[in-house]
Amino acid sequence: MELIIKIMSCIYALFFVFYIYYFYKYIRLIIKLKKINKEQVIDNEFKIKQKKLKRNALILWLTFLTLFLIFTTITYILVYAKK
Structure with missing residues (x-):
């Protein structure tokens, strides 16, 4: 479980x-x-x-936001579901 969280943190940092x-x-x-x-x-x-760069920046920003939500949700499930 800790390994999964570390891997997800690395992916999250890479996208950041x-x-x-x-x-x-x-x-x-x-x-x-x-x-x-x-x-x-x-x-x-x-x-x-300029349009391509704006589109790429928007896509990466949305990807970053989605990964953040997925990461926090999975972390919440892994950490607090045991209680």
């Missing part, structure tokens, strides 16, 4: 790292977009890249 990485990339993209907006030159390829 990916979540922070995509958030960092998203913030960098927003900063880059603000600089480009000052020059008023935006190409379609950049807009497509």
Whole structure:
């Protein structure tokens, strides 16, 4: 049982790292977009890249949230169901 909780914690931490990485990339993209907006030159390829990055960040955020809920539910069942 403790092994399962440790494995789940590792998976949870891994997704958290990916979540922070995509958030960092998203913030960098927003900063880059603000600089480009000052020059008023935006190409379609950049807009497509921005949409893909936003979608990936949203998917990873939802995955992170789902994993958090699953992890807490299973932990609750494993720890408190014995009582």
